[in-house]
Amino acid sequence: MRSPTTAPALRLDGLAKTFGEKIAVDHVELTVPRGSFYGLVGPNGAGKTTALSMAVGLLRPDAGRALVDGVDVWQEPLRARRLMGVLPDGLAMPERLTGRELLTYLGQLHGLSAGEADRRADELLAVMELDGSAERTLVVDYSTGMRKKIGLATALLHAPRLLVLDEPLEAVDPVSAATIKTILKRFVGHGGSVLLSSHVMALVEELCDTVAVMARGRVVAEGPLGAVRGDRSLEETFVGLVGVTVGGGEGLSWLAS
Amino acid sequence: MVGVLIQMKLAVLRHSTTDAKRALNGLGYSAGICLAVATLVLAFLDFSHPRLLMDLLAVTFALWALGWMAGPIFAGEPPLNGEHFHRQPVPRRTLATGLLAAALVAVTTAITLLAFCALVVFAARLSWVAVVVSVPAVVLLLLLVVLLSRVVTLLFRMLSKSRLGGVVTATVTAAMVSLASFSWILVIGVSLLLEYGFPPAFSTVVRALPSSWSLIAVEAAGRGDWAGTAGPLLALAVVVAALFLAWSALLGPQRMDRPVVRGSSARRAARRGPLFQGDQGAIYLKELRTWWRDPVRTQAIVMGPAFAVITALFPLIFGFTAFLPFVGAAGALMAAATCANSYGQDGTALWLTLTVPGKEKADVRARQLAWLTVFGPLTLALTLAGCLLHGDATLVPWALAATLAALGGGSGLLAWVSVTALVPGPDPHKSKNSPMDHGDVTGQSFLMFFLVTLAISPALGVAWAGHALDLPALLWASVPVALLAGVLCHVALGSAAARTLRDKGPELLHLMRSGKPAAAAEETGEEAGTSPFETMSGKHQALMWSAMAVGVLGLFPQGLVPLGIKLSGSPAKVWFLALHVPEPWQWPVIAVMVAIGLAGFWSAYLVYRAAAPSPSSPAPTASPASASSPPTSVTSSPASPGS
Numbered sequence: 001m002r003s004p005t006t007a008p009a010l011r012l013d014g015l016a017k018t019f020g021e022k023i024a025v026d027h028v029e030l031t032v033p034r035g036s037f038y039g040l041v042g043p044n045g046a047g048k049t050t051a052l053s054m055a056v057g058l059l060r061p062d063a064g065r066a067l068v069d070g071v072d073v074w075q076e077p078l079r080a081r082r083l084m085g086v087l088p089d090g091l092a093m094p095e096r097l098t099g100r101e102l103l104t105y106l107g108q109l110h111g112l113s114a115g116e117a118d119r120r121a122d123e124l125l126a127v128m129e130l131d132g133s134a135e136r137t138l139v140v141d142y143s144t145g146m147r148k149k150i151g152l153a154t155a156l157l158h159a160p161r162l163l164v165l166d167e168p169l170e171a172v173d174p175v176s177a178a179t180i181k182t183i184l185k186r187f188v189g190h191g192g193s194v195l196l197s198s199h200v201m202a203l204v205e206e207l208c209d210t211v212a213v214m215a216r217g218r219v220v221a222e223g224p225l226g227a228v229r230g231d232r233s234l235e236e237t238f239v240g241l242v243g244v245t246v247g248g249g250e251g252l253s254w255l256a257s
Numbered sequence: 258m259v260g261v262l263i264q265m266k267l268a269v270l271r272h273s274t275t276d277a278k279r280a281l282n283g284l285g286y287s288a289g290i291c292l293a294v295a296t297l298v299l300a301f302l303d304f305s306h307p308r309l310l311m312d313l314l315a316v317t318f319a320l321w322a323l324g325w326m327a328g329p330i331f332a333g334e335p336p337l338n339g340e341h342f343h344r345q346p347v348p349r350r351t352l353a354t355g356l357l358a359a360a361l362v363a364v365t366t367a368i369t370l371l372a373f374c375a376l377v378v379f380a381a382r383l384s385w386v387a388v389v390v391s392v393p394a395v396v397l398l399l400l401l402v403v404l405l406s407r408v409v410t411l412l413f414r415m416l417s418k419s420r421l422g423g424v425v426t427a428t429v430t431a432a433m434v435s436l437a438s439f440s441w442i443l444v445i446g447v448s449l450l451l452e453y454g455f456p457p458a459f460s461t462v463v464r465a466l467p468s469s470w471s472l473i474a475v476e477a478a479g480r481g482d483w484a485g486t487a488g489p490l491l492a493l494a495v496v497v498a499a500l501f502l503a504w505s506a507l508l509g510p511q512r513m514d515r516p517v518v519r520g521s522s523a524r525r526a527a528r529r530g531p532l533f534q535g536d537q538g539a540i541y542l543k544e545l546r547t548w549w550r551d552p553v554r555t556q557a558i559v560m561g562p563a564f565a566v567i568t569a570l571f572p573l574i575f576g577f578t579a580f581l582p583f584v585g586a587a588g589a590l591m592a593a594a595t596c597a598n599s600y601g602q603d604g605t606a607l608w609l610t611l612t613v614p615g616k617e618k619a620d621v622r623a624r625q626l627a628w629l630t631v632f633g634p635l636t637l638a639l640t641l642a643g644c645l646l647h648g649d650a651t652l653v654p655w656a657l658a659a660t661l662a663a664l665g666g667g668s669g670l671l672a673w674v675s676v677t678a679l680v681p682g683p684d685p686h687k688s689k690n691s692p693m694d695h696g697d698v699t700g701q702s703f704l705m706f707f708l709v710t711l712a713i714s715p716a717l718g719v720a721w722a723g724h725a726l727d728l729p730a731l732l733w734a735s736v737p738v739a740l741l742a743g744v745l746c747h748v749a750l751g752s753a754a755a756r757t758l759r760d761k762g763p764e765l766l767h768l769m770r771s772g773k774p775a776a777a778a779e780e781t782g783e784e785a786g787t788s789p790f791e792t793m794s795g796k797h798q799a800l801m802w803s804a805m806a807v808g809v810l811g812l813f814p815q816g817l818v819p820l821g822i823k824l825s826g827s828p829a830k831v832w833f834l835a836l837h838v839p840e841p842w843q844w845p846v847i848a849v850m851v852a853i854g855l856a857g858f859w860s861a862y863l864v865y866r867a868a869a870p871s872p873s874s875p876a877p878t879a880s881p882a883s884a885s886s887p888p889t890s891v892t893s894s895p896a897s898p899g900s
């Protein structure tokens with residue numbers, strides 16, 4: 001019997017996925033240590049969304065395992081789901097509910113008492129600034145940033161020990177972003193673990209203590225932030241690792257003329 | 258521009274067609290070709306009544322136009338529409354021309370053109386001048402139906418963004434479907450027509466429709482009446498031009514605001530009634546709120562009952578009232594047929610069900626209960642009202658049994674079909690401004706229609722036995738039998754749906770995310786266990802659907818309904834074949850029809866069984882189906898250089 005205290009918060013063990021001819025994720029190995037703030041970066045189409053979907057039980061892998069606190073997401077889904085809070089990228093919600101109705105609904109499904117669910121919904125809506133004038137707006141009418149924020153609220157609602165967030169701050173305004181960053185830092189400070197994907201290197205450098213770089217479906221570097229970037233900036237390291245030169249200097253002459 | 262748009266359309270079609278879709282399309286096309294040939298044949302026939310041929314052709318053309326108008330409501334928006342181009346600096350008129358040309362490049366258009374050639378045949382029987390006139394007349398007629406279809410789609414799309422508009426769209430659609438489904442009066446009641454012709458008022462109305470004007474022009478040309486030829490043709494050209502202008506005006510970005518539905522206040526959102534406790538209660542409340550707030554659902558609520566009521570009203574013209582008690586049952590049947598894409602409609606919101614532990618069963622049950630809450634009282638009230646209006650107690654047990662069985666059977670089947678034959682479409686927040694932009698649910702609706710009909714038949718069988726043996730107790734026993742069948746369907750199929758959801762949830766989510774099922778080849782062989790509808794080859798699917806169609810046609814309209822009428826002692830013959838043959842032959846004909854119907858269902862089941870990979874011996878049965886699919890299903894990913 002594996003001792004739950006020693007298992008990492010999340011471990012991806014040889015996860016792989018092929019769509020038709022396209023190898024989207026190629027036997028990815030990742031370990032998110034307990035209590036770490038983990039950043040996953042990579043160019044568009046690197047396979048981040050696909051890998052995270054497989055890690056949280058939303059996309060069945062062709063091979064490999066995903067373990068949350070030592071619990072296999074695909075073997076014991078019920079136990080694993082309780083431990084995770086998930087924010088997928090660009091998926092729908094129960095659209096014809098208001099933010100509060102949605103949180104109340106999910107609180108009930110997560111087995112929270114009515115009082116507790118209401119209290120959490122109240123606080124989350126206030127923090128995400130989705131109350132007040134937006135109180136009676138249905139999710140279907142939310143803006144892109146508001147959708148991200150209500151998604152984050154649903155991920156936090158049941159107080160999981162691990163958060164898996166796909167591009168959590170994309171399209172979120174700076175004030176809300178600062179609030180959310182504070183929340184996430186506090187969450188990690190109290191022993192929680194976060195795995196997030198992002199394209200914003202500055203954000204990853206600011207928040208994360210551990211990073212992984214994905215390119216063409218593989219993890220090309222993984223480790224503590226300092227070790228991965230060395231004495232360069234993360235952005236330079238990223239460009240170096242991904243193995244492309246920065247374009248835009250030539251071509252498109254018709255645009256500049 | 259025109260060439261580019263035509264190429265684009267072909268590329269879109271090439272990339273979005275799956276095997277199953279192709280089979281369904283194939284079936285639709287074959288049916289269309291049959292109808293077109295029937296229209297052509299009609300033009301060759303001789304009738305004793307001189308005006309009858311023209312009347313018949315006019316009605317047929319009007320039906321084709323109706324089909325073009327109602328089609329997109331089920332099939333979703335055409336592959337290319339104005340929205341796709343509203344950021345491009347293309348003048349609307351040019352865009353409209355291009356889109357019209359692209360719309361004309363379609364199998365459906367070709368089939369319709371074939372049908373409209375009936376006009377040329379008709380002209381050839383008059384004079385060669387009439388033939389010359391008939392060519393532009395056919396072209397104008399074709400343009401008329403295509404443009405009508407596009408303009409109606411755009412209007413519906415604008416309307417159905419609001420709940421009130423949803424009611425209007427649903428009612429109009431129900432009327433169109435109901436009208437079109439009465440076209441079989443023509444086929445089966447043709448002997449009556451031959452004797453008496455159409456009532457004069459009816460011909461006048463039909464001939465006033467723009468779809469008849471080219472016919473009138475051709476007929477006038479045959480008589481050498483030049484004013485009578487030019488007038489209708491010009492008028493038709495004006496209508497076509499007006500439709501074209503209206504269409505290009507409507508094509509641009511939508512200027513009409515979408516009415517925004519507001520949710521409940523903070524205080525009310527937090528309140529939980531006693532009905533809404535527990536997992537199932539929470540989901541049930543969510544579903545009810547969705548039914549109340551979503552214009553697409555409003556449309557679904559109105560469609561079934563409106564169809565039933567309108568269908569009951571038409572036969573009243575012939576003084577036939579025996580359908581009235583069944584209005585509730587028909588409403589429930591139609592409601593089940595149009596609401597079976599519950600998960601598909603919610604799109605990728607399924608991810609929440611997959612990340613909350615173990616709520617699949619509650620989810621399915623809550624959806625079933627919400628559907629029953631919406632349609633149960635409504636259809637039972639319709640049944641009651643229908644029985645009261647009809648006033649004859651003999652049909653009450655039949656009507657009650659049919660309604661209960663349709664409700665219970667419907668609630669079970671729609672849960673099951675919504676997970677096993679899910680039709681993916683755009684996510685609701687992406688299509689909030691274009692509610693007509695959904696997956697093609699025609700096949701799913703037909704499937705539901707057949708299956709619910711099947712679920713009703715045991716109860717009606719008991720009723721029939723009771724009637725035949727003259728045992729009122731047995732006749733009334735059909736009601737508890739219906740209730741039992743309904744409860745069984747509801748419970749068993751609901752559980753089956755929950756199991757599928759639990760086992761295949763990620764696959765369903767993937768289907769909705771990418772719009773197509775995970776290719777059979779990349780699944781690890783037979784373990785995939787996808788629904789046989791996906792693995793079945795095109796030929797098998799076509800075969801199964803045709804068998805199913807034969808089954809329903811035989812069993813329901815030509816078997817059980819005339820049986821009911823005969824039993825009710827009504828003298829009405831209406832359009833049922835069995836009632837038009839001499840008395841001693843009526844029972845045998847009904848029996849043969851029922852037998853044909855059952856045989857149809859049985860062979861459909863056999864085809865299904867043969868194509869479904871059986872769990873015990875996966876290799877031999879699975880290989881023919883999967884061997885035929887990879888070449889087609891792989892077409893999706895590599896970018897085609899042609900486009």
Ligand SMILES: Nc1ncnc2c1ncn2[C@@H]1O[C@H](COP(=O)(O)OP(=O)(O)OP(=O)(O)O)[C@@H](O)[C@H]1O
Pocket residue numbers: 019022023024042043044045046047048049050051770771
């Ligand atoms: N459903 C699908 N069908 C086919 N190919 C897919 C599907 N989903 C993703 N892919 C392909 O898999 C690859 C990885 O996609 P993924 O969305 O995981 O990338 P990503 O790293 O999240 O990119 P981004 O940074 O743009 O979000 C891409 O090449 C994409 O085209």
Ligand SMILES: [Mg+2]
Pocket residue numbers: 048049050089166
């Ligand atoms: Mg992504």
